[in-house]
Amino acid sequence: MTKIIFVEHDDTVHTIEAEDGVSVMEAAKNNDVPGIDADCFGACACATCHVYVDPAWFERTGERSAMENDMLEIAEGVEANSRLACQIMIDASLDGLTVRMPESQH
Secondary structure, eight states, rough: OOOOOOTTTOEEEEEEOOOSSHHHHHHHTTTTOOTTTOTHHHHHSSSSTTEETTTGGGGGGOOOHHHHHHHHHTTOOOOOOOOOOGGOOOOGGGEEEEEEESSSOO
């Protein structure tokens, strides 16, 4: 199991244990972490699983695909460390990954 830390916009912290091979979005939904809407259920067809990856972890999460970049164009409050949680796959190298959630998923 891999530890993932979710930080809500109000600094509420949710630390979960997730199975390797699932996305950060799936791990959030499976553990009832609020703030990840995932309207498209992980198809990279919306931006409602937008997260800010802690800068110390950003490079380890891989590069954004062209489709992910397109979806982030419709997200609110996109920053250099923005990712879609559905596009980050969990493995042991991400143990301790910290992501922050925006105030809303629009």
